[in-house]
Amino acid sequence: MSKKENGYSEDVSILSDGVNIEGKITSNGNVRIDGKIIGDVSVKGNLTLGNSAEIKGEVTAKNMTASGKVEGILKIEDKLTLESTCVIKGDIITKILVIEEGAKFDGKSSMTQSSSYSSTSSTNAAD
Known part of the structure; x- marks a missing residue:
């Protein structure tokens, strides 16, 4: 397993269409989901949801591109792209x-900012 400088694996785990999972999913790398998940999904890398993907639960990831369906809270560290489907x-x-x-x-x-920006804003607001 190879790792980038950012600490997460470059490898991609794929949950294909037809895969149904109930439970929590965690990954240190990139993940593509085309199946159905009932439970939380936590990905340290990039998360891609295909057209047939369905998730019911909390989703956390570094970046996410979504074409499927999600019912729950999405906490995406950097960039979230919601595609047309x-x-x-x-x-x-x-x-x-x-x-x-x-x-x-x-x-x-x-729309959140980095923690350093938030602390600077808080300090300036108190002055």
């Missing part, structure tokens, strides 16, 4: 949010 029911927390025409999103979104 994507359906999201739940709240989104991310730094960068890209929503393509046709994507459906029902929930709240919060």
Whole structure:
């Protein structure tokens, strides 16, 4: 298993269409999901959801590109891309949010900044 300088594996784990999982999924690398997951998904690398993917649970990842369906909270560290076939029911927390025409999103979104930016803002607000 090879690792990048950022600490997560370059390898990609694939959960194919037809795979149904109930439970928590964690990965130190990149993951592509085309199946159905009932439970939380935590990925230290990039997460890709194909058109047939369905997740019910909390999703955390470094970056995420979604074409499938998610019902739950999405906590994406850097960039979340909702492609035209994507359906999201739940709240989104991310730094960068890209929503393509046709994507459906029902929930709240919060655009977060790095922790150093937040502490600087808090310090300046107190002055």
